Amino acid sequence: xxxxxxxxxxxxxxxxxxxxxxxxxxxxxxxxxxxxxxxxxxxxxxxxxxxxxxxxxxxxxxxxxxxxxxxxxxxxxxxxxxxxxxxxxxxxxxxxxxxxxxxxxxxxxxxxxxxxxxxxxx
Amino acid sequence: xxxxxxxxxxxxxxxxxxxxxxxxxxxxxxxxxxxxxxxxxxxxxxxxxxxxxxxxxxxxxxxxxxxxxxxxxxxxxxxxxxxxxxxxxxxxxxxxxxxxxxxxxxxxxxxxxxxxxxx
Amino acid sequence: xxxxxxxxxxxxxxxxxxxxxxxxxxxxxxxxxxxxxxxxxxxxxxxxxxxxxxxxxxxxxxxxxxxxxxxxxxxxxxxxxxxxxxxxxxxxxxxxxxx
Numbered sequence: 235x236x237x238x239x240x241x242x243x244x245x246x247x248x249x250x251x252x253x254x255x256x257x258x259x260x261x262x263x264x265x266x267x268x269x270x271x272x273x274x275x276x277x278x279x280x281x282x283x284x285x286x287x288x289x290x291x292x293x294x295x296x297x298x299x300x301x302x303x304x305x306x307x308x309x310x311x312x313x314x315x316x317x318x319x320x321x322x323x324x325x326x327x328x329x330x331x332x333x334x335x336x337x338x339x340x341x342x343x344x345x346x347x348x349x350x351x352x353x354x355x356x
Numbered sequence: 357x358x359x360x361x362x363x364x365x366x367x368x369x370x371x372x373x374x375x376x377x378x379x380x381x382x383x384x385x386x387x388x389x390x391x392x393x394x395x396x397x398x399x400x401x402x403x404x405x406x407x408x409x410x411x412x413x414x415x416x417x418x419x420x421x422x423x424x425x426x427x428x429x430x431x432x433x434x435x436x437x438x439x440x441x442x443x444x445x446x447x448x449x450x451x452x453x454x455x456x457x458x459x460x461x462x463x464x465x466x467x468x469x470x471x472x473x474x475x
Numbered sequence: 476x477x478x479x480x481x482x483x484x485x486x487x488x489x490x491x492x493x494x495x496x497x498x499x500x501x502x503x504x505x506x507x508x509x510x511x512x513x514x515x516x517x518x519x520x521x522x523x524x525x526x527x528x529x530x531x532x533x534x535x536x537x538x539x540x541x542x543x544x545x546x547x548x549x550x551x552x553x554x555x556x557x558x559x560x561x562x563x564x565x566x567x568x569x570x571x572x573x574x
Contacts, residue, residue, distance in 0.1 A: 238465055245571065247492065255364075255574075258397055261436060265457040269465065279492050319495070344498040348476050352464035353571040355472055356364060356397065357565050364574070371507045375481070378537075379564075382557035388565070469564050471479070472572040 240351040241272045246281035247355065250300070251291070256284045257299050259356040264302070267309035274313035274350075275306075276343065277335070282320045285331040303333045317343045359383050360467030361393045362460065364474030366401035367416035368409070373402050376473035377419055384427050391467045392430040393420070394460045395452075397474070400438040403431070405449035417449045424451035432459045477567035481507040481574070484519035489573040494522055499529040504555070504563055506535040514539075515547040527551045535560060 244263050250256040266273050291298040314335040365372040380390050395402050407417045424431050431452045438454055464470045478497050484490045490512050512519040513534045536554040539545045
């Protein structure tokens, strides 16, 4: 299967810390970087909270994994997409996010999803 | 057609493991191939041979083992998720193996369709 | 694209999210607790009826049967068994589970 490049999308719809999904999803994303695939990350609904600036987890004695999103760039994972309505519904703007993202309308997000070969959601 | 399956939840607590199993069974009966079932998050709990459900209930773990044996399906448990939850080689049911997350990405590349069953 | 939803619309927003994002011409398959969405009288049934204009909506019959809801499926929704589920996955180029 050498040389096969598929479009992978990781869809994140859950907030961090309340459940482990966000953290373990990020672990797959990091591994996928080693396979030279066309990787995108989509943040929808509560998933946008994963990217909120200023996470301080000392008080809940849990590892703050949010800096890892900033490290994705160094692994050649640069396609981070956030849906506009999900941000707005949660009182957030692009300035609240800890990493550069592309903000998409619902239609653009749907279109992007259609183009994928593999969509993994956690 | 070659299917890859991702199971994100443990047995009994969620229906995900049942749905995934029934999907695999139907796909195989129709002549499709199941390339691999990858167990992630609490899904790793599908792999423990220490499971003992009441006699009148389905045995989800044994059912996976049998499906794998009858159809040569690769049942892979994510190592990081497994170690977090106390799943090790010592308590692995037949047919399961522990490996890295790369196996999930590889399934996505090799399978014609990858389906996720979770919460 | 095949969209798979598995949660009751009264418990989670996954059906709403799916219907918001799904492109016309796609298929939505309701499994597990999501089957309640396609039953008459459910507040989500209106959304399902509206969505039928642009999406194919299917429901997994064994999940509907298990929940005692088989007699109140919304008109226009297609019931499929696991064989049909496999066919839907094979027919569509890609799929997304709205977890």
